[in-house]
Amino acid sequence: MQDLSTSPPQLQSIDKAIVDAILSARIQPGTRLSENQLAALFSVSRTRVREAMMRLEARCIVTVSPRRGWFVSEPSAEEARHVYGARRIVEYGLLRSMPALTPSDLAALHRHLEDEKLAIASADRQRLTCLMGDFHIRLAEIVGNPVLTEVLRDLTARTILISLMYQSDFHALQSHEGHCAIVAALEANAPEQAAALAIRHLDEVEEGLDLTRQPDPLADLRRSLQPETEAGPRPAADMLKTTHRHTQKENP
Amino acid sequence: MQDLSTSPPQLQSIDKAIVDAILSARIQPGTRLSENQLAALFSVSRTRVREAMMRLEARCIVTVSPRRGWFVSEPSAEEARHVYGARRIVEYGLLRSMPALTPSDLAALHRHLEDEKLAIASADRQRLTCLMGDFHIRLAEIVGNPVLTEVLRDLTARTILISLMYQSDFHALQSHEGHCAIVAALEANAPEQAAALAIRHLDEVEEGLDLTRQPDPLADLRRSLQPETEAGPRPAADMLKTTHRHTQKENP
DNA sequence: TGGACAAATCTTGCATACAAGACTGGAAAG
C-alpha cells in the first residue's frame, strides 16, 4: 500500500526509509514488513533487512510475531497513554529550559505554522499528521541537543502510529492553534507558560483519541473495496502487500 | 576483564547482560566486544550476537568500527554534555510531575539512600557508581511509565560510561547529599523544589567531570601492571579480553 | 452445504561459509 521507495532505494538506509515513512504517515500501523520484499526492494539480502528490523525493534517501531512476520507497531491503549505521558514530561522540561529564540528559530517556527495552515486549508490529512508531529521535533532541534531530539523523534513516530490507530476525528485546527499559542508564548519569552500550554495541548490531543477502539482486522480490505472517494485512486505500483497482522480472528 | 556471565548465560539475553554490566559498572567504555567470544560465552552463533549488537548500537550503547570490532561506547565530550543536557530536561519534567509519594515509594527511596550510605562507608566505588545511576531510574519507576523509564535507563547507561571516562574524582558524598535533598523535597510535597534540586545536582555532577581528558589508550595496561591496590586481585576467569579500541595511535 | 483434515507454501530463526579489510610480526633492505 504505502510505497517506501519514491527515489532510488539503494542509497537510503532501510531504517531511515521506514522511520520516514512512519513520520510522514505513509505507512499504517500493523503493516506487514516482509523481509523478502524489503530485501528485493533495497537490493540487499535478508540479512541486512533483518539487522534493520532488529534496530527498529529496539526503538519500539516494529514488532516481530515469531515465525509470522514483522509488523509496524500497533501500540496498545496502555502504551499510547505511556507515550503521551512521556511526551508531557519531556516536552514540559524542554520548553521550560528553552533558550531565547533567535530570529532564525522564530522564522523557522513561523514558516512551519504557515505550512500547517496551508495543509489545513487543503484538507491534506496525511500531510497534516506529518506536520503536527514535526512541530515538536522542530522545538527539540532549537535546543540543539541531538540526544534529546532523537528521543523525541522516536516518541513522535510512536505518536503518529497511535494517531493512525485511535484518532477518531482529527481536530487539526485545535492542534494548530495549540502550536500557535506555544510559539507565541516562546516569542514572549515566557517559557513557563509555553510549557504549561504544551501540556494542555498534549492533553487535548490525547483527549481526542478513542482508546477503546479495537484494531479493525478488515481495515485494509474495507478500504480497498470501498468505491473511489475524494482522495483519488491510490498509487498502483506497491511492492509491499497490505496484509495486516490480524487476519483470522474476526468479530464473531 | 569484566565477567558478564555470573549465572548460566544461556537464559539471559545478550542485550540485557551487556546493559546490566554497564549499569553496574562492571565493564569499561571502549571494551572490545568480540562477536566470536560472546557467541562462545552464550553458546549461540555469531548471528544472534550480531543482532544484539545492532540493537545496542541503535541505543548508542555500543559502537562498531568497520571490520575492526564492536566496542562499548566511549561518549565524546560533546556527547557527554548532550546526555547531561537531556537528563536535566527529562528529570526536571519528571520531578515536576511527580505524584505524591506513597508510603511504599518512600520506603523504597529511603532504603536506596541507606544503600548509598553503606557503599560510601565501604568505599566500594563500583557499587557506588551503580547506585548513583540507579537512583534516577528508581525515580522514573515511581511515575510508573515504562516508556519514560526506558529512556532514562539508556541515558543512565550512557551516563555511567561518561563517568567512567571523565570522572577524575568522585564526589560521592556530594551526590548522595543531592539525592537526599531531592527525596526530602518530594517528601515535603514540593515537586518544583525537587526538580530544581535535580538540575542543580546534575550540574554538580557534570561539573565534577574533566571533559578535557583524552581517552587513555594505555588504561588497561596501566591497570594490569599496577601492583595490587586496595581492591584485591581481579577475578581470574575472564572470557572477554581487555583489548581496548585504541591500540596503535599512541601519543607521539 | 458445512466442517475438519492435510498437504503445500509461505514466513522467520539460526547457523555457517566465504569474502574483504585491518592488524601483527617478522624478514629484508637501507
Add this chain to the structure above:
DNA sequence: CTTTCCAGTCTTGTATGCAAGATTTGTCCA
C-alpha cells in the same frame, strides 16, 4: 639500528542454506 614491506592471522560484512513453525488452501467426508 631503523624503516619498509609482505605474508599470515585476525576481525567483521554479507549472502545463502536449511529447519521449523504458521497460514492457507484444496479436498474429502458427513
